[in-house]
Amino acid sequence: MAEVSVHNVTKRFGKFTALSDVSMEFPDGGFFALLGPSGSCKTTLLRTIAGFLFTDGGTIRIGQQVVDDIPVEKREIGLMFQNYALFPNMTVADNVGFGLRVRKVGASEERRRIGEALDLVQLGHLGDRKPHQLSGGQRQRVALARAIVTRPRVLLLDEPLSALDKSLRVDMQIELKRIQREIGITTIFVTHDQEEALTLSDKIGILREGRMIQSGPPRDVYNNPVDVFTAEFLGDANIIAGRGQGQRLERPQAGGILVPPGSDTASALAVRPESISISTFEPIQDGISKVNATLVQRMFAGAMSTCIAEGDGNTYKVIGRDLDIPEVALGQKVWLSWKAVHTIVIPGQ
Amino acid sequence: MSTTLANQQRSKIISLLSPAYLWLTVAIFLPLSAMLYFSFLSDVPFGQTEWHLTTENYQAFFQTTTYAKLLWKSIKLGLIVTGFAVLVGFPCAYVLAKVIQGRAREALFLLVILPFWSNSLVRIFSWAIVLRGNGVLEIGLNAILPFEVDVNLMFSTPAIVIGLVHSYLPYVILTSYLALQAIDDNLIDAARSMGAGKHTILWRIILPLSLPGLLAGAVLIFVPVVGSFMEPRILGGRVGTYFGTVIEDQFVAVFNWPLGAALSFILLAVVLVILALSSPILRRAQT
Structure with missing residues (x-):
């Protein structure tokens, strides 16, 4: 577990500036939301923190380590995708165990930790299924188990719940929060659902056109918006x-x-x-x-x-x-x- | 009312399917049946010749080892050509599907399809010009290299393999491309986020998920290459005697159609047996 610090980060794609001078602190063990309308480049920020993209300026730190030159494979992060991105050719257990096998933890350790992770998301009995045999909510849980089984320093979620229907989404919100508290992992998630951001997070960052407009605890941001955009966007x-x-x-x-x-x-x-x-x-x-x-x-x-x-x-x-x-x-x-x-x-x- | 709807539906289905099946029946099934009939005759049933029903033509295959050896030679050629086509085509399909985007992809795709659009004889004779002694390849290499090289690949097995790989490469590229394009990029990103390097991703994600397409392409190549005769004959010359060329000889040179037909059906049977034996692997790859 570790805190994450994003400091004056800039990211360009050719002439287009996706992120300009973005800064935000993510203290250890907290639950954070990056919120913004489409085109706000919030996913770009998440992918930059993950290490898929390298910054064109500024610094990202995970724990005490400056990770600017470290690619995603070596950043020790857990990532969960909107469409779950489960490997269709593997069983649930093999999906969850993928990161462990890459790290060569050994067969018995691998089995034990897969079991632990699946129990945590209450899917201990479905290890032998293939992803296409699971419901949307179950796939979601497998994706979460897979993201945390390697004990990453930070968990990154890209619109994790937007593919679920409303009632299931609320259940998963509660579940996500419970699991996050239980393992105490620093969690950053991207969403365009403001209610989700307000309910779940300890701190939210509002992005617009690649700029961090405002960040702070949900109540502060909601009650004291810094500009008209934030006032209208949040609530x-x-x-x-x-x-x-x-x-x-x-x-x-x-x-x-x-x-x-x-x-x-x-x-x-x-x-x-x-x-x-x-x-x-x-x-x-x-x-x-x-x-x-x-x-x-x-x-x-x-x-x-x-x-x-x-x-x-x-x-x-x-x-x-x-x-x-x-x-x-x-x-x-x-x-x-x-x-x-x-x-x-x-x-x- | 629902029955009229069902009838309409049925007539629609029939009207859409029948042209294709009619065509297949006339163009493939009838000639094939005629060939099957021929293969059991003692002589060509034209003109004044005497003929009767017999299984001699099939027995001929087993009476000497020549035919079996040639068949094995053809199967080996099929495996070698398929192997090279996969080795060359799959990486190409990967780059087209996952790396290059937009107009550049269209242009490169056109280049891949190009062999399909050229006449196969023209293609083969072009290779002959390139591969022969004092040919385009030799002159070109000598122009670049500081020392003299002697390249005469003409009338050799490599020449046959080069020509066949060129002819059939598009199949494996197209089928692999389709399979690779269907792989969600997020799967690759997910694997990377879990610490997987390029090799792990290739062996555990990309290859297993694109295997059905790759194998479909391999089958599409293997089957015609085993029966090929044009490339072996023109590019192989004296070494280019294969099962396919022997069959061709029966039809155009020796005029022993019944034997040619029987050998064709033996080839068909062997290829079907090979495909049947490998079908469990194909099926497992698809799940």
């Missing part, structure tokens, strides 16, 4: 136009948008859909932001309902429990309100 956010655009924030702003104490300048203001309440009358409490708006849409989705309201030159998305939203005909005036602390102040450049 949902209503960006409030025309407010705080490079101005000094006044507080309290009567009848307008209130910001939390301590916020001086902002490039934009935002509010999460779940922070907003809808009422038919004007709320009179102190310390809340309020907007008079017209209800344009209401969608019932079981646990949560979504409303769209337009007011003050902005379109607001509101998410709440259905019974908390008053019965109002579409096109009627409503009041949107939220507490000052719920206004996200996106810092100025």
Whole structure:
């Protein structure tokens, strides 16, 4: 087990700069997510850490070792692919034992560790099967067992759960987290599923067009996004136009948008859909932001309902429990309100 | 209603299949049946000759060791040519499938297919010009090398092998290429991440997974090479007597069609037996 440090890493493909000046620390034993939309080069970053690609600048360290010149074969990493990449010509046990045989650990040691790894993923009884005889979830577990059986220093996962259906995915998330805790391996995974990233990880890094936009614990990043992109990408956010655009924030702003104490300048203001309440009358409490708006849409989705309201030159998305939203005909005036602390102040450049 | 649908389906299937099978019946099955019939005759049933049914032609194969020796020589030639074609073709298919991308791949592929598009006689005589004494190869080598070399491969076994490998190389390249391209690149990456070097990946991942294609190509080469006569005759000259050339002689020179037909069917039977014996290996490679 070891910490991983990515320091000012740059990677180019011809004229195209895939990664520019990316830095992130991955402390020992943690669970980390690299999150970004498609084209953010998050997989490129993972493949660079893995050693399939070499950096054009900057340094990657695994433990105390600088690995910039070490190819993937020698980096002692475990890797899991989106499509599992199990060897179709080998049994489950041979798949798991592949890395051990390469390392020539000896037949009895090999058998023992294959058994251990398969037991860890609860597939001890399926060692003789071929991959095509397994379900998607089972293949996933085999791929995980294969990645950790050599006791790598770091486990890298490339969109590991995106091929599974939703309920299985949630089960596998829990399972993945349990196994990661049990063996305490530093784990870095790439995903475009923000919920997965927020649930699983101790720290997330948001990538966009090959730049690390923000990294930190999920709560920090969610509550204090550094820019409009992060606010909108991670969770949902209503960006409030025309407010705080490079101005000094006044507080309290009567009848307008209130910001939390301590916020001086902002490039934009935002509010999460779940922070907003809808009422038919004007709320009179102190310390809340309020907007008079017209209800344009209401969608019932079981646990949560979504409303769209337009007011003050902005379109607001509101998410709440259905019974908390008053019965109002579409096109009627409503009041949107939220507490000052719920206004996200996106810092100025 | 479902029966009309089924009928429509059936007529569609028949209309799609029948041209091919009709063609095969007329072009292969009927002549082959005629040949089988000939092989049991005492003489060609044309003109004024007397003929009767007999198994003499088949007995002739076993009466001397000449035919068996020639057959064995042909099988050895088949194995050697197949071996060289695999050795040369598989690496080429690997590079085409896994290393080169885009337009360069198309261009290189065209070069691989080129032998198919040239007339086989032209191809063989071109080789004759290259391989003969004072031929293109000798002149070329002497132009580059500082010392004189004497290259006269014409009318030798190497000349036959060179010509046959050239003719049949595309088969092994094409079938291997298809099998190699179907291998997910992630499998190779996964093996690398587990510490496997190039040799381990080749022997434990790439070869096992592409073996069906490789063997299909080998079979496609082996079968026609065992019966080949043109390359042995033109490039081999005096040493170019093989089972295939003997069969050809029966038809065009000696005019003993029944014996030629019988020898052809013996060859067919031996090749089928070889394929049947190796089929367990082929089948295991496919799972």
